[in-house]
Amino acid sequence: MLKVEGLYKSYGKDTILEDFNLQADRGEIIGLVGENGAGKSTLLRIIATLNRPTSGEVYIDERSYRKNYKKIRQKIGYVPQEIELWEELSVMENMRFFEALSSVSRSVAELKKMLSDLHLEKYNTKVNRLSGGMKRKLNLAISLIHAPELLLLDEPTAGIDLKSRIEIGKFLKALSDKGTxxxxxxxxxxxxxxxxxxxxxxxxxxxxxKILTDD
Ligand SMILES: Nc1ncnc2c1ncn2[C@@H]1O[C@H](COP(=O)(O)OP(=O)(O)O)[C@@H](O)[C@H]1O
Ligand SMILES: [Mg+2]
Structure with missing residues (x-):
């Protein structure tokens, strides 16, 4: 489904990505690891269409990014490393705000179902009253409003409580079983x-x- 071919990314003299290649299919869960500054976020942003490579190509279903940014963007859900939410609005108000911006229309009942699947049932609570784990879940729910086929998550479980972490893990597993x-x-x-x-x-x-190859 996804093909990344000979990707290079430089900032000035610094080459961050050098001939990166990847092929991935529906239903896979792929982990990306590397030291801080390795280029993980850069790579995710390129695959998310939010950053352009210096050279190289990315394809979804054989369709090149270059000519199809708009169409391809609709297939992608992306959750950045930094949480991006309206702190003064409630959970449901955030969902409705982003639903209005998205390419699809969802009823309140559908939005509620997405939240309850993630065990985030505090629909009327203001975001600034939520824990870090709950905010992560809300960010994730928002990224799924348009039912993306490819989901890109930048450190979705960093610095959150164990319960949220386990719930997010189970949720992602179920989502991949359905083909994402x-x-x-x-x-x-x-x-x-x-x-x-x-x-x-x-x-x-x-x-x-080394820790990846050790078992
Ligand atoms: N917009 C940018 N301009 C210049 N350098 C950048 C920019 N974005 C990232 N970098 C640099 O690229 C490198 C990779 O960053 P990043 O992709 O955030 O790594 P990671 O997510 O693996 O920690 C870092 O050295 C960072 O300073
Ligand atoms: Mg990063």
Whole structure:
């Protein structure tokens, strides 16, 4: 479904990604690991169409990004490393705000179902009263409003409580069983090994590569 071919990304003289290649199918969960600054977020943003590579190509279902950014964007859900929500609005108000911006229309009942699937039933609570884990879940729910086929998550479980972490893990597993391709970054090797079908190492620090191959 997804093909990344000979991807390069440089910022000035710094080459962040060098000939990166990847092929992935529906229903896979792929973990992306590497040291801080390795280029994980850069790679996810390129696959999310939010950043352009210096050279190389990305395809979804054989369709090149270059000519089809708009169409391709509708197939993708992306949750950035930094949480992006309206803090003064309630959980449901946030859902309705982003639903209005999205390419599809969803009823309040459908939005509620998405939240309850993630065990986030505090529909009327203001976001600034939520825990970090709950905010993560809300960010995730928002990214799923348009039913993306490819879901990109940048450190979705970093710094959140264990219960939310387990719930998010189970949720992602179920989502991949229904055919969504999920690519996510994490520092938690136990989690990566448990959840992912495949792990990809990027960066220059062999430490990460080594713990992946040790068992
Ligand atoms: N917009 C940018 N301009 C210049 N350098 C950047 C920019 N975005 C990221 N970088 C640099 O690219 C490298 C990779 O960053 P990033 O993709 O955030 O790594 P990771 O997510 O693996 O920690 C870092 O050295 C970072 O400073
Ligand atoms: Mg990052």
């Amino acid at each position: 391709l999920i690519i996510y970054t994490s520092h938690d090797m136990t989690e990566i090994k448990e959840l992912c079908d495949r792990t990809i190492f990027i960066g220059k620090d062999p430490f990460y590569k």
